Amino acid sequence: MEAAFRVKLTVQNIQGGTVRDIDVRDDVFDAPRNEALVHQVTVGQLANQRQGTADTKTRGRVSGGGRKPFAQKGTGSARAGSIRSPIWRGGGVIFGPHPRSYRQRTPKRMRRLALVSVLSDKVRDGELIVIDNFKLDQPRTAEMAQVLGALDVTSSVLLVVDGAGADFLAASRNIQKLKTLPASLLNALDLMNHRTVIMTVEAVRKAEETWGGARHSRRDRTDAVA
Numbered sequence: 001m002e003a004a005f006r007v008k009l010t011v012q013n014i015q016g017g018t019v020r021d022i023d024v025r026d027d028v029f030d031a032p033r034n035e036a037l038v039h040q041v042t043v044g045q046l047a048n049q050r051q052g053t054a055d056t057k058t059r060g061r062v063s064g065g066g067r068k069p070f071a072q073k074g075t076g077s078a079r080a081g082s083i084r085s086p087i088w089r090g091g092g093v094i095f096g097p098h099p100r101s102y103r104q105r106t107p108k109r110m111r112r113l114a115l116v117s118v119l120s121d122k123v124r125d126g127e128l129i130v131i132d133n134f135k136l137d138q139p140r141t142a143e144m145a146q147v148l149g150a151l152d153v154t155s156s157v158l159l160v161v162d163g164a165g166a167d168f169l170a171a172s173r174n175i176q177k178l179k180t181l182p183a184s185l186l187n188a189l190d191l192m193n194h195r196t197v198i199m200t201v202e203a204v205r206k207a208e209e210t211w212g213g214a215r216h217s218r219r220d221r222t223d224a225v226a
Contacts, residue, residue: 007026012130019132033120040114044105059086068082128199134147141174157197162206
């Protein structure tokens with residue numbers, strides 16, 4: 001069953017003025033909060049970003065002779081069998097890191113529920129700004145900064161501007177703590193890492209198309225066919 005359009009979002013222009021209100025899906029912009037799920041999904045996303053290429057040499061891989069460094073007795077020092085011993089300077093490393101995969105598999109349903117949960121929190125906290133379009137007279141960084149000032153954005157911002165051209169991306173490239181993404185690549189981690197989210201109306205509709213609607217499990221589909 002499709003969700004009702006019971007949520008209204010205010011649409012602004014790039015000068016900060018109110019244009020109109022639009023109805024949006026409540027299963028995308030008014031989803032219940034699920035902190036445990038958001039935590040699990042973001043931890044998995046961070047783990048998948050790790051390269052896992054750190055490597056250390058064991059005593060069998062470090063350079064050095066295999067002979068006994070000095071006599072067993074008569075030196076007054078503790079006995080030693082190899083200069084490659086981990087207790088020697090330049091010796092091998094005990095229990096050091098080796099190449100491995102940190103990848104965690106996160107089901108698509110979990111990623112979607114975490115995304116709409118964080119996106120709905122942005123709406124409830126007043127940290128989501130919807131604009132009618134993002135057409136700049138001149139694609140310059142200074143003009144982009146003026147737009148952000150008119151929208152009263154002073155912290156980190158995530159721009160979700162579907163349909164923007166290369167000129168727009170070039171104008172926003174040099175602004176610190178600003179990231180641009182298409183609506184199809186939205187994720188819970190980027191939403192959590194940015195205080196304010198700015199979306200065009202086109203991006204809102206794309207997010208509804210991508211992340212809205214009922215998501216049935218494999219068991220539900222099997223029962224429906226039976």
